[in-house]
Amino acid sequence: MSVAKVIEIHAEGSSIEEAAAAALGEAAKTVDQIRTLYIEDIQAIVENNKITRYRLNTKITFVIKN
Numbered sequence: 910m911s912v913a914k915v916i917e918i919h920a921e922g923s924s925i926e927e928a929a930a931a932a933l934g935e936a937a938k939t940v941d942q943i944r945t946l947y948i949e950d951i952q953a954i955v956e957n958n959k960i961t962r963y964r965l966n967t968k969i970t971f972v973i974k975n
Contacts, residue, residue, distance in 0.1 A: 912973045913944065921964045925951060932967040942972040 918936055922928035925948075933946055950966040 915970050928963045928965045936969045940971050945970045
């Protein structure tokens, strides 16, 4: 039997993919055995009537070692 833990990370990037990769990269610095990244919320930051950045609220699931 395995046990999983979920952490929440907020990240920003010039695209949704870049923001998701930033969240995953930050988590991977201190967490092993990451299994999923769930995007809970997406925000588009608008400046001068144009989308300039994206912010994601993510939940990252990883397996706890026995």
